[in-house]
Amino acid sequence: MDPTLAIPLLGGLSPAAFMRRHWQKKPCLIRQAIPGVKPPLSRTELFALAERDDVETRLMLQRQGAWELRHGPFTRRQIPALNQPGWTLLIQGLDLQVPAAHALLQQFRFVPEARLDDLMISYASDGGGVGAHLDSYDVFLLQVSGRRRWRVGPVKDATLVPDMPVxxxxxxxxxEEWVLEPGDMLYLPPRWGHDGVAEGPDCMTCSIGFRTPTPTEMAREVLQRMIDALEAPEKEPHYRDPAQTATATPGLIPEALQTFTQKAVIAALNDSRSLACALGETLTEPKAIVWFEGGEALAPGQGLRLDMRSKMMYDADHVFINGESFRAAGRDARLMRQLADQRALSAQECAGLSPGARELVEEWALSGWMHGV
Known part of the structure; x- marks a missing residue:
């Protein structure tokens, strides 16, 4: 995707212009972002997905001002009748389960993959919604069926309604207030208040969300990776304290030991390569509900495509896929980066991989991370 070219998805703006004017700055309403859009799955398929225990599903019900939140999986009998007003079924990670949802998500790859969270779909009966709230992440709200009225605005008072499950x-x-028809889309930056209510039956909205991690979240995940990968050198010096004197306060931690430990921790954190690996592995780690079944070997002369559940990224020195890191350089690095960007390689491009890189992608294929085409 050329980020300087205008696209209908962004209302005639180029991705570069959209990011400059709106990203993390102000909302953007786009009429007919995807003309003729179709839901990525039918209502029947949606309800069937809600029955699975490997899919994150929630049900919101509103009755006379009271809210109830239930967690799935749900049998069809546990989902309210279609003509009952005021309920919403939410399914996270639809892009991991439905090829059409995964294909829809690809249109938003003008934002770095490292920021992407998932595509969630909400199905609402007339009057259904999740109430006025704010999110900590960027989101595109694409109407794919029915109509939904959105009320949005900056939040001056973040006080929450007490004793609520949400x-x-x-x-x-x-x-601001708008009614979105199928094909319309609304972008909201983090912490903008919004309240979407279905107007009529069969209201489906796809939410494309982008994570905004906190420093604590990133530090916790990356540091744990660095700790797990920490290896002692072959001849590592031990702590020595020949100047230690006899003490009358044996419970006091020696200052020299504190300094020794501080230097050890700082040295570990200053290992830029270890930090880069830990970050890439963290960002590509599949979600807990994702697992891969064994795949098939690549046939000679085939190209390949990433499985829709696979996460692949890279930095200047490494390639990362599904929580693992690999060093890459030269032509192999160029092709691996292309695979991460385009999620596929042609048969001709695969033929350009070195024997070592070819062996690696064969292993990935057998793990179900990618498939021959």
Whole structure:
């Protein structure tokens, strides 16, 4: 994708212009972002997906101002009748389960893959919604069936309604209001209040969300990876304290031992290669509900494509896939980066891989991480 070319998805803006004007700055309403859009799955398929225990599913019900949150899986009998107003079924990670949802997600790859969370779909009966709330992440709200009224605005008072199973804004004051038809899309930056309510039956909205991790979250995940990968040198010096004197306070931690430990930790954190590997492995780690079944070997003369559940990224020195890291250089690095960017390689491009790289992608194929085409 050329980020300087205007695209209908962004209302005639180029991705570069959209990111400059709107990303993490202000909302953007796009009429007919995808004309003639179709839901990525039918209502029947959606309800069948809600029955599976490897899919994250929630059900929101509203009755006379009271809210109830239930967690799936759900049998069809546990989902309210279609003509019952005020309920919403939410399914996370639809892009991991439905090829059409995964294909839809590819249109948003003008944002770095490292920021992508998932595509969630909500199915709502008339009047269904999840209440006025704010999110910590960027989101594109694409209407794919039915109609939904959105009220949005900056949040001046983040006070929440007490004793609720969900975080609802107590004093939300919207500044804009729109009704979205199929094909319309709304972008919202983090922490913009919004309240979407279905108008009529069969309301389906796809939410393309982009994670915004906190420093603590990233530090916790990356540091754990670095600790797990930490290896002692072959001849590592031990702590020595020949100047230690006899003490009358044996419970006091020696200052020299504190300094020794501080230097050891700083040295480990200053290992830029270890930090880069830990970050890439963290960002490509599949979600807990994702697992891969064994795949098939690549046939001679085949190209390949990544499985829709696979995460692949790279930095200047490494290639990362599904929580693992590999060194790459030269032509292999160029082809691996192309695979991460385009999620596929042609048969001709695969033929350009070195024997070592070819062996590696064969292993990935047998693990189900990619498939021959």
């Amino acid at each position: 975080k609802l804004l107590a004093n939300f004051e919207p500044t």
